[in-house]
Amino acid sequence: MLNMGSTSQDVSAPEAEGPGPGLAAADRTTRARIRDAALRRFAASGVDATSVRAIAGDAGVSPGSVIHHFGSKDALRVACDEHVAALIREQKRTAMAAGAGLDPLAAFRTYEEGPPLLAYLARTLTDGSPHVAELIDEMVRDAVDYMAQGEASGLLQPSEDPHGRAAVLMLWSLGAVVLHEHAERLLGVDLLGDPAATERYSLPAMEILGRGIFTPEADEQLRERVTEAYHDETGGRS
Amino acid sequence: MLNMGSTSQDVSAPEAEGPGPGLAAADRTTRARIRDAALRRFAASGVDATSVRAIAGDAGVSPGSVIHHFGSKDALRVACDEHVAALIREQKRTAMAAGAGLDPLAAFRTYEEGPPLLAYLARTLTDGSPHVAELIDEMVRDAVDYMAQGEASGLLQPSEDPHGRAAVLMLWSLGAVVLHEHAERLLGVDLLGDPAATERYSLPAMEILGRGIFTPEADEQLRERVTEAYHDETGGRS
DNA sequence: ACGCTCGTTGAACGCTTGTTTAAGATGCTG
DNA sequence: CAGCATCTTAAACAAGCGTTCAACGAGCGT
Numbered sequence: 001m002l003n004m005g006s007t008s009q010d011v012s013a014p015e016a017e018g019p020g021p022g023l024a025a026a027d028r029t030t031r032a033r034i035r036d037a038a039l040r041r042f043a044a045s046g047v048d049a050t051s052v053r054a055i056a057g058d059a060g061v062s063p064g065s066v067i068h069h070f071g072s073k074d075a076l077r078v079a080c081d082e083h084v085a086a087l088i089r090e091q092k093r094t095a096m097a098a099g100a101g102l103d104p105l106a107a108f109r110t111y112e113e114g115p116p117l118l119a120y121l122a123r124t125l126t127d128g129s130p131h132v133a134e135l136i137d138e139m140v141r142d143a144v145d146y147m148a149q150g151e152a153s154g155l156l157q158p159s160e161d162p163h164g165r166a167a168v169l170m171l172w173s174l175g176a177v178v179l180h181e182h183a184e185r186l187l188g189v190d191l192l193g194d195p196a197a198t199e200r201y202s203l204p205a206m207e208i209l210g211r212g213i214f215t216p217e218a219d220e221q222l223r224e225r226v227t228e229a230y231h232d233e234t235g236g237r238s
Numbered sequence: 239m240l241n242m243g244s245t246s247q248d249v250s251a252p253e254a255e256g257p258g259p260g261l262a263a264a265d266r267t268t269r270a271r272i273r274d275a276a277l278r279r280f281a282a283s284g285v286d287a288t289s290v291r292a293i294a295g296d297a298g299v300s301p302g303s304v305i306h307h308f309g310s311k312d313a314l315r316v317a318c319d320e321h322v323a324a325l326i327r328e329q330k331r332t333a334m335a336a337g338a339g340l341d342p343l344a345a346f347r348t349y350e351e352g353p354p355l356l357a358y359l360a361r362t363l364t365d366g367s368p369h370v371a372e373l374i375d376e377m378v379r380d381a382v383d384y385m386a387q388g389e390a391s392g393l394l395q396p397s398e399d400p401h402g403r404a405a406v407l408m409l410w411s412l413g414a415v416v417l418h419e420h421a422e423r424l425l426g427v428d429l430l431g432d433p434a435a436t437e438r439y440s441l442p443a444m445e446i447l448g449r450g451i452f453t454p455e456a457d458e459q460l461r462e463r464v465t466e467a468y469h470d471e472t473g474g475r476s
Numbered sequence: 477a478c479g480c481t482c483g484t485t486g487a488a489c490g491c492t493t494g495t496t497t498a499a500g501a502t503g504c505t506g
Numbered sequence: 507c508a509g510c511a512t513c514t515t516a517a518a519c520a521a522g523c524g525t526t527c528a529a530c531g532a533g534c535g536t
Contacts, residue, residue, distance in 0.1 A: 030483080030484090046286065046365070048284065048286035048287050049286050051522080051523065051524085052523080052524060052525085053522090053523085053524095061483095061484075061485090062484065062485050062486070063485095063486095063524085063525085064484075064485060064486080064487095064525085064526080064527090065483075065484055065485075067524080067525060067526085068482095068483075068484075069483090072524075072525080073523095073524065073525090123364075125417060125420070126361075126364050126416060126417070126419075127284070128419060133419075133420065133423060136420055136424070137423070137424070140424060147451075154453055154455070154456065155452065155453060155456045156451050156452060156453065156456070157449060157450070157451060157452065157453055159442070159445060159451075160441075160445060161441065161442050161445070164425060164438060164439075164441065164442035165442045165445060165446060165451070167421075167424040167425050167442070168414070168425075168439060168442040168443050168446065169446070169451070170424070171413065171414045171417050171420065171421055171424070172410035172413060172414060174413065174417060174420075175409065175410060175412065175413015175414050175415075175416055175417050176406070176409045176410060176413050177413075178364060178413055178416055178417065179363060179364070179409050179412060179413050179416065181364075181366055181371075182363070182371065182374055182409060182412075183405075183409055185371060185375070186374070186375070186378060186405040186408075186409070187402060187405050187406075200402060201402075201406060203398075203399065203402065204397070204399050204402035204403045204405070204406040205406050206460065206461070207397060207398060207399070207403060208403060208406065208407070208446075208447065208450065209446065209450050209451050209452060210450045210452050210457035210460065210461065211395060211449070211450045211454075211457060212395070212446065212447050212448045212449045212450040213385075213394055213395055213397075213403070213407070213447050214393065214394060214395065214447060214448050215392055215393060215394065215395055216449075217392070218392065218393045218394070219448035219449060222444065222448065223444070223448065268513080268514090289492075289493065289494085290493080290494060290495085291492090291493085291494095299514075299515090300514065300515050300516075301494085301495085301515095302495085302496085302497090302514075302515060302516080302517095303513075303514055303515075305494075305495060305496085306513075306514075307513095310494075310495080311493095311494065311495090
């Protein structure tokens with residue numbers, strides 16, 4: 001393991017700026033190798049079930065070296081969170097510059113510069129990382145803006161609650177990714193993998209998002225009943 | 239701790255058949271108390287992060303007693319899976335007998351005989367329990383049947399892929415529950431709690447499921463483009 | 477060549493984990 | 507009462523955990 005630069009311990013990130021993606025091969029900085037190994041292990045088995053020794057083994061270093069570079073396992077986890085968040089933000093920026101997608105789902109389809117990224121997100125969405133939460137909030141804000149544009153251009157219907165609609169769609173999309181194991185069993189689709197091979201998921205999803213599932217008459221009845229139930233304070237169903 | 243029955247170690251379950259719910263208070267069989275304590279701990283902190291000693295402490299017994307009753311921590315986890323699955327099946331049966339709901343979401347709204355049940359489900363949906371997987375499959379099958387009835391009665395639109403539609407709706411509903419933490423932050427709604435106080439989630443959801451999000455013209459264009467892209471084998475977008 | 481810093485390591489520490497074990501309590505049965 | 511089965515516990519066990527530490531080697535400015 002040679003020292004391949006002037007300073008290889010730099011907390012700020014001058015490393016993920018090359019043309020290639022941030023999750024390359026086996027060389028790179030020791031620190032980056034450890035982080036990438038941790039990313040994959042965390043994504044595959046969860047943070048608690050992953051030992052520092054396993055990460056060190058994958059990265060080809062000693063357990064002490066992992067601690068030396070990140071201070072603690074928890075700090076390593078935070079570094080992974082920040083790195084994934086930064087990578088996704090970058091990806092989102094380039095995807096946005098390349099041209100708009102079709103729906104909020106399309107935004108996620110571009111998140112596959114490698115399965116580990118989505119897999120890590122699917123894991124950490126459920127164990128409460130502040131950085132991931134901030135990232136989700138940001139994505140919802142962007143979705144609101146983006147859907148307002150779609151509404152203005154006649155692509156999307158207007159909504160009584162634009163923020164609520166964007167948030168629910170985001171929850172559904174992310175939720176499906178988190179439950180990718182069940183999606184694979186139920187639909188035979190790998191939501192973490194190739195976005196071109198997800199039609200068994202995206203076709204039903206687009207059918208629902210296209211016309212809804214209720215008949216227009218049932219929708220109207222439902223809407224009346226719900227609004228009156230929520231506005232009537234004396235008693236919904238007890 | 240007195241012995242409060244003839245036999246208090248019975249693997250088959252003659253305990254969850256009373257009129258009251260299965261998650262009662264502090265007395266009951268020692269075995270049941272341990273299982274319920276484990277259920278709450280597992281739901282709150284995850285299985286890996288929960289120690290046998292913590293469960294024993296909550297149940298008011300020694301760690302050895304936990305192992306004596308269940309054999310191992312993993313077997314205790316399986317027992318929790320089976321118990322939750324049985325409880326949800328029972329709840330589903332009674333809800334189905336009481337009268338049909340409005341949509342697949344409504345089926346979940348009835349799953350709150352106490353937050354721990356849904357919380358446990360939200361946890362274990364992501365760490366691959368075979369029993370939970372079987373339960374989900376079963377719920378999707380029921381949803382297909384139920385939605386076929388809705389379709390026949392003019393409530394729901396027909397679908398090109400009834401199983402796919404039901405599965406996607408199930409993934410979305412369960413996914414939102416799994417991401418309840420983000421739902422709370424984004425929408426101010428507790429999806430694990432009182433089903434009467436979830437309008438900030440269910441109103442946007444019903445708006446989407448009612449009319450969809452795309453305008454009819456955009457939907458038609460989208461449908462054409464997608465089907466031709468998937469049917470054209472020479473090359474989707476490269 | 478010196479001193480200095482830094483990356484790296486293997487060994488060890490303290491702690492928690494799940495589980496085992498031997499012993500004691502309790503109630504039922506003969 | 508004796509015998510038995512069951513429940514329960516405190517104590518101990520081995521294993522694995524995250525982390526610390528002292529030592530070593532390499533690069534580098536002076």
